[in-house]
Amino acid sequence: MPAEIPADSIGLVTPQTVVFSADLALECGRSLPGYALVYETYGTLNAGRSNAILLCHALSGDHHAAGYHSMADRKPGWWEHLLGPGKAMDTERFFFVCANFIGSCKGSTGPASANPETGKPWGLDFPMVTVRDWVKTQAQLADHLGISQWAAVIGGSLGGMQVMQWAIDYPSRLRHAVVIAAASKLTAQNIAFNEVCRQAIMTDPEFHGGHYHEQGTKPRRGLSLARMIGHITYLSDDAMRTKFGRDTRGGKAFSFGFDVDFEVESYLRYQGSSFVEHFDANSYLYITKALDYFDPASAYGGNLAEAFISAQARFLVISFSSDWRFSPERSREIVQALYTCNLDVSYAEIEAQHGHDSFLMPIPQYVSVLSAYLGRIAEEVQA
């Protein structure tokens, strides 16, 4: 709990919900009979409506990007380090919007929501959703908010994929695209990790074919394992060595048994079990599938530059040296495609030791790059 809200925080924020009642046609061919989006906003929309920036969250993220919901909150939003008054993403200049995507479990419609036909949770009957579908719902949210063009759309990891999809699907509706620690498609290795995570969940005896809610249970072990695997891939070897090394828990001698000996084991178990309390296993399945399916170049014979052919946004691409989940090489592929398309693109490769999670951290060079780029956008849109 914050005894008092830090001066550089946006402070207390209240999520809002908008319900779209019309059918939403999805990329998979099915449709959703209406849906709800929960979102938060930070800062003030100017009279010209030119200073709005959309933030896209990653796999386990949500609409709560900054600030606190109440004085009882233990932690602020996931991008608190970078988003707030006077910060790299400056709420005194821009109006930020962050929405939880459908298929997730943080308030927007997802597999844990009630299926209107049965009145029971959708479970695995929920239609498959894709990055493209998410962008479509975000465009409907923009319409609802009266924002015809974003000054920028910004996202990290899976969020960065949504940013690229925005530039492809709605070329005139964003001026700038900021793609952080992302890739234009997953590698076989990435998909393999996702599949192990899904198998961990689906083979849990408490999974019940995805209808665990009705059984009053949930696949705790499976989801917890999935999170542990995910966590390993978000951190770098170096970061783990620095953080845990081979330290034993409490400095104790080996137990010569199978309980926790090392700090890293204890950390992973804690991450796994706490994740289970606030994340829905089915959502994890749906979101990892959306990650696997994302590949805008596939419709163009694998040529990413062709996929960007209609894009108009100016791009900033950022990668982190120790990120092996979405390595700098993957970002350079995006940069190369954008350059080939004659689009304005800037690229920064940040020296950082925190692996994929670096995009959440206030690394000085990262902060400088974002501040410089957004400062320029602010001048451009008179924010």
Added chain:
Amino acid sequence: MKLRTDLAIIAEWITPQSRILDLGCGEGELLAWLRAEKGVQGYGVEIEEARVVAAMRRGIPVIQQDLDQGLHNFGDHSVDTVVLSLTLQATTYPRALLLEMLRVGREVIVTFPNMGHWHARWQLGIRGRMPMTDALPHTWYDTPNIHLCTIRDFESLCHANGIVIHQRIVLNDQRRETWLNRLLPNLFGEVALYRCALRAR
């Protein structure tokens, strides 16, 4: 906004509305001028963090990249002109880079400090010390400039690699073009500026 003399000459050589790459773009002053005054679509390439940020603040598209790793991410003839301003001498593979530039652009503009300048010759030939000049202010043991050359050296490299020199301007230590530089460029020129292309096959 007024450009430094050597940059102003480069700017003059660039075709309006063309697409260019500025390697080692620094804080992007040349590109900013060209975008504003000549409608040029330009990208900077720069390795140093603070300069990347400064170029972004100017609104210049800048790609953080090490020139010693090559230009493989830029397609053949993907720009009209590739500029390498006062950077050639600091690269690990100057010849390879020059040839890469000629692959990416139809024309290249290269500028470098001339080690044949009388002041450098005086320091090495008479005083027996490694030269330190205004254009090359570093001590031999702490310098980014690892591949120094003279005007004659550069031209012989061009000759040996089928590179045609379209234009050359040589500036003296006051960054001026005088009759003396024109007469004896390798002796009185401190900075040399070249416009080159590959010989048509």
